[in-house]
Structures are given as structure tokens and as C-alpha cells.
Amino acid sequence: xxxxxxxxxxxxxxxxxxxxxxxxxxxxxxxxxxxxxxxxxxxxxxxxxxxxxxxxxxxxxxxxxxxxxxxxxxxxxxxxxxxxxxxxxxxxxxxxxxxxxx
Amino acid sequence: xxxxxxxxxxxxxxxxxxxxxxxxxxxxxxxxxxxxxxxxxxxxxxxxxxxxxxxxxxxxxxxxxxxxxxxxxxxxxxxxxxxxxxxxxxxxxxxxxxxxxx
Numbered sequence: 001x002x003x004x005x006x007x008x009x010x011x012x013x014x015x016x017x018x019x020x021x022x023x024x025x026x027x028x029x030x031x032x033x034x035x036x037x038x039x040x041x042x043x044x045x046x047x048x049x050x051x052x053x054x055x056x057x058x059x060x061x062x063x064x065x066x067x068x069x070x071x072x073x074x075x076x077x078x079x080x081x082x083x084x085x086x087x088x089x090x091x092x093x094x095x096x097x098x099x100x101x102x
Numbered sequence: 103x104x105x106x107x108x109x110x111x112x113x114x115x116x117x118x119x120x121x122x123x124x125x126x127x128x129x130x131x132x133x134x135x136x137x138x139x140x141x142x143x144x145x146x147x148x149x150x151x152x153x154x155x156x157x158x159x160x161x162x163x164x165x166x167x168x169x170x171x172x173x174x175x176x177x178x179x180x181x182x183x184x185x186x187x188x189x190x191x192x193x194x195x196x197x198x199x200x201x202x203x204x
Contacts, residue, residue, distance in 0.1 A: 042197065054140075056144070093145045
């Protein structure tokens with residue numbers, strides 16, 4: 001089961017646009033991807049231009065589905081356009097069940 | 103709204119115990135803390151001794167509650183005992199609603 005942490009350093013003047021686009025992607029992910037248990041955007045308290053996007057997927061298929069959605073294709077280029085430097089993307093293994101037990 | 107990312111470098115010989123203890127803490131957190139929407143443990147694919155614990159809280163009170171639970175008090179010392187170096191703890195702001203909309 002796959003997780004990723006993307007470190008995103010945003011151009012100061014693009015922070016608002018970035019947060020808007022990334023939040024749209026987050027809400028669409030939550031609404032349409034039950035096999036993506038976690039998809040969060042958090043902002044560093046030490047550097048307001050640095051964000052982490054954290055996601056977990058119940059399987060590789062769930063990750064592939066996320067990367068292939070129409071809304072990801074639509075939003076990802078505009079999000080990357082807001083960055084001051086290349087995205088730093090790390091992949092991780094989830095320890096334990098991917099989904100939160102009810 | 104508060105989020106944290108804890109970077110935990112574990113002694114190789116303690117990885118099993120660490121995962122067991124941290125998973126117990128994760129499951130208890132999920133079971134008893136509805137205002138902790140995210141509490142995940144992920145393992146780096148580049149260094150199997152490095153883990154991230156990622157958590158989000160709907161409020162400072164929710165964070166304080168987590169830190170003050172009996173199970174956190176019971177498990178945290180044993181978890182820290184598994185570490186090869188000091189925990190690196192970063193605090194973040196959550197962008198958007200803390201909780202996933204139903």
C-alpha cells in the first residue's frame with residue numbers, strides 16, 4: 001500500500017492560487033476516491049511558502065486511478081506552475097491497514 | 103487547526119517493536135479521537151529505518167487531548183525508546199477543512 005509525501009515550495013505571489021487549486025483537487029479526491037483514505041495539504045509554520053501534500057492509497061491501483069483522473073489532469077499542471085522549485089516527491093509504505101477502521 | 107509530521111529514525115533491531123507500539127497508538131487514536139481526522143504511520147522506501155508519523159487535529163484542544171490520553175502516556179515512552187536519534191517534530195497548518203466531508 002502506497003503513500004506519498006510531496007514537498008511543494010510555492011512562489012510567494014502564487015500562494016493563494018496554489019491553495020485554491022490544491023484544495024479543489026483535495027475535495028475532488030475526497031469525493032471520488034474512496035480508496036484514497038488520506039489526502040491532505042498542510043503548510044509549514046516555519047516557512048509559509050512550503051507545503052506538504054500527503055496521500056495514502058489502499059493499493060497501487062488506487063494510486064494509478066488518482067493519477068489518471070480527469071480532475072488531476074486538469075489541475076496538476078496549474079498547481080505545478082505555482083511552484084518556485086521542483087516538487088520533491090517521496091514514496092512510502094503504509095504501516096498497518098490503509099483505511100481507518102469504523 | 104494543527105497538523106504535525108514526526109520524523110522517526112528507528113534502531114534497526116527495534117523496528118518490529120516500534121511498528122507494533124506505534125500501530126497500537128494509531129488504532130487507539132482512531133478509536134477514541136474523532137477530532138484527530140488523520141493519524142498515520144508510513145515507512146520510507148529509501149530508508150527502512152525512517153518513518154513519518156502524520157497527524158491532523160481539528161483544533162488545538164484536539165491536539166492537547168491526544169497528547170494527554172492515558173494510552174499516549176503509556177505508549178510514547180516505549181516508542182521513543184526505539185529511536186536511534188531524537189524525534190524531529192514539525193508543526194503545520196491544515197489548508198481547508200480538517201475533516202473529510204462525507
